[in-house]
Amino acid sequence: MLPIEGIPNVPNFKGLNTAGTNALISLGGAALINAVFGNYWGVFNEYGIPILLADNVISMKYNNTSKIAQAPVEKGSFACYNKVANPYKATVQLSKGTGGTLMRGAFIGQIETLAASTLKFHIITPEYVYTNACITGYDTAREASDGAQLIKVNLHLEEVREVVVQYDTEEVKNPDDAKPKDGGEKQPGKVNESLLSQIVSSAKGLFK
Template identity: 90%
Template sequence: MLPIEGIPKVPNFKGLNTAGTNALISLGGAALINAVFGNYWGVFNEYGIPILLADNVISMKYNSTYKIAQAPVEKGSFACYNKVTNPYKATVQLSKGTGGTLMRGAFIGQIETLAASTLKFHIITPEYVYTNACITGYDTAREASDGAQLIKVNLHLEEVREVVVQYDTEEVKNPDDAKPKDGGEKQPASANKSLLKSGYDFVMGLFK
C-alpha cells in the first residue's frame, strides 16, 4: 500500500491506504491516457478498446455513496459500528447522428447486445478513470430541436466487485482426526439382512 502523508504508519489505517491507492491508480490511468490521446471521453472494455460507435459523449453523471451501519441500543439510543462503500453508479449520455440509417441501427443494436451481457467496462474521462462497471440499462431520446436523425442514449452503469473464492485443503496424519463435513439431510436406508439370517430363513422355508 502507498503511504499517505499525515496518516500514522498503521496497516490500512481506517481504510484510507486502500482508498488512496485505488484513487491514485484511477488518477494515474487518466493522466497516462490524457498524455497519449489527449482529452478523451468514452466507455471502453477491459482491454482499453472503445465499445460503442458513438459520435460524441455529451455528458457523464457519477454518483458514489457510503453506508454507515447502525443498531438500536437501550434507552432510545443507537450505535454505529461500520462504514461500507456502495457500488458507484454512472450515466453516460452518447449521441449518434452520422452514418445513415444502417449505422444508427447498428449503434442501437450494439447497445442492446452489450446491455444484455455480463461484460465489465471502464468509463474514461480526461481527469479520472472509473473502472469495473457493468451496464444495467439504457434509454434513448429523440427531440425535434436536435433533428430527427440525432439519437441520444443514456447508458446506465454500476460498479461490479468480484469476490475471489479460496478453497483450503486439510491435511491430517490420521483420517479420524479430520473435521466432520455436513453432507445435508439424508433419508434412512432400509437395513440389509445378514447372510446368516438369509440362510436361516431359506432352511426354515424348506420345512414349511
C-alpha cells in the same frame, strides 16, 4: 504510511491505504491517456478499445455511496458500525446522428448487444478512469428540438467487484480430528422397523 499528528496510529487506517492506491491508479491511468490521446471521453472495454460508434459524449453522472450498519443497544439508542462502500453507479449520455439510417441502426443494435452481455467496461474521462463497470440498462430519447435523426442514449453502468475463492485442504492423522463440515440440509430417510416391532405388530394382528 507516516503518522499524522492528531490521528491515532491505526494499522492501514481502516482501508485508507487501499483506497488511496486505487485512486492513484485511476488518476495515473487518466493522466497517461490524456497525455497520449488528449481529452478523451467514452466507454471502453478491458483492452482500451472504444465499444460504441457514438459521435459525442454529452454528459457523465457518477454516484458513489456507502452504508453504515446500525444496531439497537440498551436504553433504546443505536450503535453505528462497519461502513461498507456500495458499488459505484454511473450514467453516460451518448449521441449519434451521423452515418445515415444504417449506421444509427448499427449503433442501437450494438447497445442492445452490450446491454445483454456480462462484459466489463471502463469509463474514461480526461481526469479519471472508472474501472470494472457492467451495463445494467439504457434508455434512448429523440426530441424535435434536436432533429429526428439525432439519437441520445443514457447508458447506465454499475461497478462489478470480483472476489477470488480459496479452497483449503486439511490433512490430519486421525479422521476424528478433522473439522466438521456442513453438508447442507438432508431429507430424513425411512427408519427401518426393528425385529421386536415386527413381532408385536404380527401378534396384534392375530387377536383382531
